[in-house]
Amino acid sequence: MEFKLAWKWVVIAILLILALIFPLFADEFLVSILMQAYLWAFLAMSWDVIGGYGGQFSLGHAAFIALGAYTSTILLESYGVSPWIGMWAAGLVAGAAGALVGVASLRLRGPFFALGTIAFAELVKLLLLYFKGITGGPLGILITKSGPEYMLFESQAHYYYLMFALMIAGLLFLKWFEASKFGIGLVAIREDEEAAEGVGINVYRTKVIGAAISAFLTGIGGTIYAQWIHFIRPDIIVKLEYSTQIAAIDVVGGAGTPYGGLIGALILVPLSLYLNAIFGGMIAGLSLILYGVVLLVVVVMVPGGIYGLVRRKWLSRKKGGE
Amino acid sequence: MVEFSAYTQLLVSYAILGGVYGLTALGLSLIWGVMKAVNWAHGDFLMVGMYTAFWTVTLFGIDPYIAAIVAFILLGLLGMVTHVIAIEPVVEKPGGHEATLLTTLGISVILESLALILWSPSPRSFQNVYKSTYIEVFGIRTSVAEAIAFAVSIVAIVAVDQFLKRVRIGKAIRAVSQNPVGARVVGIDVPRIRLMTFGLGVALAGMAGVLVATFYPNIRPLAGYVWDIASYVVVIFAGLGTIYGVIFAGIIIGVTEGLGTIVFSNAFRQILVYVVFLTVLLLRPQGLFGKALRRV
Numbered sequence: 001m002e003f004k005l006a007w008k009w010v011v012i013a014i015l016l017i018l019a020l021i022f023p024l025f026a027d028e029f030l031v032s033i034l035m036q037a038y039l040w041a042f043l044a045m046s047w048d049v050i051g052g053y054g055g056q057f058s059l060g061h062a063a064f065i066a067l068g069a070y071t072s073t074i075l076l077e078s079y080g081v082s083p084w085i086g087m088w089a090a091g092l093v094a095g096a097a098g099a100l101v102g103v104a105s106l107r108l109r110g111p112f113f114a115l116g117t118i119a120f121a122e123l124v125k126l127l128l129l130y131f132k133g134i135t136g137g138p139l140g141i142l143i144t145k146s147g148p149e150y151m152l153f154e155s156q157a158h159y160y161y162l163m164f165a166l167m168i169a170g171l172l173f174l175k176w177f178e179a180s181k182f183g184i185g186l187v188a189i190r191e192d193e194e195a196a197e198g199v200g201i202n203v204y205r206t207k208v209i210g211a212a213i214s215a216f217l218t219g220i221g222g223t224i225y226a227q228w229i230h231f232i233r234p235d236i237i238v239k240l241e242y243s244t245q246i247a248a249i250d251v252v253g254g255a256g257t258p259y260g261g262l263i264g265a266l267i268l269v270p271l272s273l274y275l276n277a278i279f280g281g282m283i284a285g286l287s288l289i290l291y292g293v294v295l296l297v298v299v300v301m302v303p304g305g306i307y308g309l310v311r312r313k314w315l316s317r318k319k320g321g322e
Numbered sequence: 323m324v325e326f327s328a329y330t331q332l333l334v335s336y337a338i339l340g341g342v343y344g345l346t347a348l349g350l351s352l353i354w355g356v357m358k359a360v361n362w363a364h365g366d367f368l369m370v371g372m373y374t375a376f377w378t379v380t381l382f383g384i385d386p387y388i389a390a391i392v393a394f395i396l397l398g399l400l401g402m403v404t405h406v407i408a409i410e411p412v413v414e415k416p417g418g419h420e421a422t423l424l425t426t427l428g429i430s431v432i433l434e435s436l437a438l439i440l441w442s443p444s445p446r447s448f449q450n451v452y453k454s455t456y457i458e459v460f461g462i463r464t465s466v467a468e469a470i471a472f473a474v475s476i477v478a479i480v481a482v483d484q485f486l487k488r489v490r491i492g493k494a495i496r497a498v499s500q501n502p503v504g505a506r507v508v509g510i511d512v513p514r515i516r517l518m519t520f521g522l523g524v525a526l527a528g529m530a531g532v533l534v535a536t537f538y539p540n541i542r543p544l545a546g547y548v549w550d551i552a553s554y555v556v557v558i559f560a561g562l563g564t565i566y567g568v569i570f571a572g573i574i575i576g577v578t579e580g581l582g583t584i585v586f587s588n589a590f591r592q593i594l595v596y597v598v599f600l601t602v603l604l605l606r607p608q609g610l611f612g613k614a615l616r617r618v
Contacts (some may be wrong), residue, residue, distance in 0.1 A: 057420060095425040107604055110419055111360040115554050116603050122551065187481055192329070246429060251424055284440060292431030299424045300411045 019164060023157035027278070028199050035160040038167035039225060044250040044261030045170040046217035050098075051247060052255035053183060054210045055190030060117030062214040062242040063072040063124040064094040068222025068234050073141050074134065076150065083151040087223040091216040098215020099123075117214045118240065125289035127240035142224070142235030151227045167222055167262065169218065174258035177213075185258070186210045241288070248295045254307030263307050268294060327461060333580045338472045342534060344569035345475035346549045347556035348482060349526035355563035356499040356519045359413060363404070363430035363551020366396055370433065370446040371440060371531020372541045379448045386450055387470070388538045401524025404429055405517050408510045413476050413516065437543035447539040467537035470561035474533055476569060478526065480554015483565040495519050499563065555599045 023031045043065070050056050071093040072086030081089075101120060109114050128135045135141070146152050153159055177183040185206045188196040197203050225234050245268075253264025272287035279286045302309045350364045361367075374393040399488055408429050412421035441529030452467035486492040497505040498515045506512050507592055534549060535541055555575055582591035 057423060075343070104600075104604060111354075111423055112352060112558070114360075114423060115558065116600060118551070119555075119596050119599050119603070123593065123600070125590075126593045127594065130593060206504065248427070248431075276367065286435065288431055289435035289439075292428040292435065294428075295431070296425050296428030299421050299428065300408070300599075303415070305415075 002149070005067055008122070018162075018233050023160050028156055032156050033270050033273050035156065035163045036273065037265045038163040039221065039228075040269050040286065041262040041265035042163070042166045042170040042224075043218060043246045044223070044253065044265055045167075045258070046172050046214055046221060047246045048174065048214075048250050048255060048257075048261055049186075049217070050102075050211045050214035052104075053186050053190065053251055054105075054207065054212070054214075055177070055256075056207075057110065057114045057115045057247065058214075059240070059243045060101070060119075060121035060245050061218050062212075062238045063117075063243065063264035064098060064227060064239065065222035066124055066128060066217035066232075066238045067097055067215075068095040068219030069226035069237055070128065070135060070141075070222075071219070072223040073143060073232055075098045076145060077141055077143065081143075082149055083223055083227055084149075087220050088221040091219040094219025094222065095212045095216035098218075099212040100207050101213030101215065105207055105211060106204060108169060115204050117291045118243070119136050121238055121240070121243060128238065131142065135194070135234070138234065140231060140236075141168075143230045151224075152230070163228075168222070171258055171262060174261075177232070178258055181246045182206065182209070189257075225296045244317040245291060248291050250305075252294055252305055254305030257305075257307050260305055264305070266271065266309075282307070329584055331462055332584060333577060335464065335468075336576040336580030336583075337573050338464055338468050338576070339579070340449060340573040341472040341475045341569060342530075342572070343549075343552045343556050343575055344466070344572030345471065345478055345533065346527070346530040347553040347560070347568045347572060348565075349476075349523035349530065349551050351521035351557045351560065351562070351565065351568050352482065352526065353520055354557060356495055357409070357413065357422075357516055358419060359409060360419075360426065361520075361523065362423060362426040364435060364523075364527055365431045365432035365546030366437075366546075367401070367527040368531040368534065368549050368553075369437060369541075370400065370534040371548035372545060373529035373531075374436065374528065375532040375535035376446055376448050376541050379450065380610070386448075386452065386532060388401055390474075390529050390532040393532045394525045397528025398521045398525030400528075401608075402517055402521040404524065405520040409520060410513060410516065426605055428611060431520070434543050434546075441543065445540045445542040445545075447541055448535075450536060453537050459478070460544065465537055471533040471536065474529075475572075478529070479565060479569050482526070486565065491515070491518060555595065558603055 019034075022034065043061070046064075047058065047061050051058050068090035071090040072081075072083045075081035075086040075089060077081055082089075101117060104116050104120075105113050128297075129137055131137075143152065148158075151162075153162075153300070185196065185201045188199070188201055189203055189206055193203060222237075225237075249264035249268050250261050251264070252268060253262065254260030268291060272290050275287040275290060298305060304312070346368055349367075353359060353361045353364075371393045373612075375385060375386055375389045375394060378384055378389040378392055378527050404426075408425035409422055412418050412425060415421065450467070452470060453465055455466045456463050457466055457469060484492075486496050494515050495518070496503070497508070497510055498512055498519075502512055505515070531546075538545070552575065556568055556571045559571035559575060575595065579591050579595055580596035586594065
């Protein structure tokens, strides 16, 4: 048993070292692909709090990316506040909006909640377009500053480490969250709301705070995303496509597990970016088809996602061995 | 007085548009109400309907209203194929409703990407006499295409309602929607009824797509999205399982958009629609007509 445990840590250590030295030997394109996979993994993990553990299927998370991105970018460009500080404000603004969505989740179930979140994201987009004075309207905001003190870097490798750190933070958070009293409460509500209430879980508070945490993390992801693309505009940041991709990545990887988002992102993001790089110029839309097909196949054939499948195989083998 | 009649014109135009929303929402409402499954690809089937109109009219030069029949059949088949691939395998499993949400989301993404690949993202439209001919009633002008779309909307809604009430299969559909287990006990082939319901819902979406395409100048792979949102809004507004509800809800949404344009500005119009939508969703999730006009 101890031997096994040690092996687990050896594997983790090797993976960590490989990930850390990756930019030293891989070319820029590969680094950029893996970096984006980390970012989407983090966003999917953020979604997982409410979508996976909470069982509330949000299709509006692009709104939280946008709220986060706009908050920190406005602070940066209009007030000179560094995004290292601004990202926390971004999280708070997105989190407050998330709490509102959480209140809505008390009344709306399943598809109704999903629809409500779509409408919410559309509303956020329209408001960003409407209040031109603050947001720059349809023209958006360009990030003009530079330097690491403003979270702006010269090379992709720096962004790679930034997003790697973000992803690891997300993973550790979910590991902790899953075992926390709060996380267990959220899962209990997902499984049976009345029973959860019966054993003394405050359904109202748990749902609202759960949604706020999910949005808070997504908002921080939004800041990092804006810092990387250097430019935000309502129509490129509040896309239903993004909301869908976040959810699809997590579901394909395994919703309601700490590793689902990472597994889903490591499979789907490189695949779609490769397809784009190869065929993108000729055939727009090819990479998206992949999301559709993989989502369909996984939901029909592998309920529980890829992580669920691997774990079932692993458990049955362990049982067979004993 | 000039102002006033301009407003009336605008409101009536939006009310007509709202009536068409009722038609685009009809298939969605049927599938949602009967199978308790949300078809997220609904708008994309509308889009495929629009392209069906575009291609049949430009390639074969046939009348767009014959294209509507073509689309009804074609999309009906496509709907049944979709059902076999994406709905039936998951609908009865635990968590089936969440699963159908995901699988139809997958279908939606696939249809949009296929349309992008096959037909490019550039918007298309086709010329037809119905779009360029106008009729005037009580000083209010509207294109023949929109007037016909509005009329078809009402006819289709009445037809679907009568089908559900009087025809044997329609009655079976209602039975399945009310109690799938009971329906099975009395000998109804539930999977077959589900297949037919989904096929019919998608066929109606295809037909609606053609009628929209006769006056809507913006046929493109993501066109479904605009009408999709309108359809969801209408179905929620109307409440699930109401057939007549969708036409009233559609007109209310249309008039709300019109009022938004008059009182505020065109940019504010959409904001208003979403605010009203979210308010209704939160205050009355069963819809405006959810109890009063219970059907299916």
